[in-house]
Amino acid sequence: MDYQALLEQIHDQLRPVIGQGQVANYIPELAGVSPQHFGMAVVQLDGTVHAVGDARVPFSIQSISKLFTLVMALQCEGDALWQRVGREPSGNPFNSLVQLERESGIPRNPFINAGALVLADVLCTRYAVPETAVVDLTRKLAGHEDIHYNRRVAKSERDTAHRNAAMAYFIKSFGNLRNPVPQVLDAYCRHCAIEMNCVDLARAVTLLAHHGVLPRTGERLLSLGAAKRINALMLTCGTYDAAGDFAFSVGLPAKSGVGGGIVALVPGECGVCVWSPGLAPSGNSLAGSLALEHFTTLTGRSIF
Ligand code: GLN
8 A cells, every 4th residue: 555645645645634723723823833834744654754744743632632531541540541532532622521410520531521521530530640651651652751741731721721621620529530630631631732743643542453452562552442432432532523424434543632643553563643723513624524534435444
């Protein structure tokens, strides 16, 4: 498969769409990002990198961090985690509060904000500085040290995190947060503010394409079962309330963020990441979703 030629073809096909959609502006620091960016990278399990456009420009990973915090929370808690977080698609926007009332403070899945607040709480219990632990994991997965969280973005989100705060206090009222809410929110906002580029992220998810073994070193970081569960959750819950449509049109496990990034993986083969900040109403990158749809159509690679 000539991935480089394929990425260039996808980039060309998408030029008319790049810039469309709405940049996330409810986090003030993200409102100024140009919607004209587009980058895409494929990293194969043997480490070969293919990249186009802005694939090496760092961006705010936002909800893609939920993937990394899930890896760590599963490492900490194992299957006991599922007593505190469900694994059903929510059928509601990622920041919705309504289900929490009906379902007694047990978030539907780890990839909505409510679920990721519980993950952040698990990490606050386990680590003195959870954001450092999460950054360390991203460095290990990406294979280099130059990954950080953006303090300005973290502060900007934290200062305006009224809805996430409401959710966290609500979850706490049901006894499903162990740590003080402000501490959990600080950690959550810092996880979301981590900056990585498409090549870093595509390489990071080769862990999941390789069933829990880091391809670069051969080290097993997740059991086979845990890797399978994370991939399943990415397929069913990874792209917000559009996960059904995403499975229909793309057919790969994927996780998106409101920074405009989407990571996906082809099991046994490669990690993929696309970034374009203009979002569709679902919160998924508009050009990014189309790029992944072209990717699976042109390669014939999907999990189906
Ligand atoms: N930091 C964002 C929030 O909590 C993450 C949302 C997202 O990327 N879907 O609202």
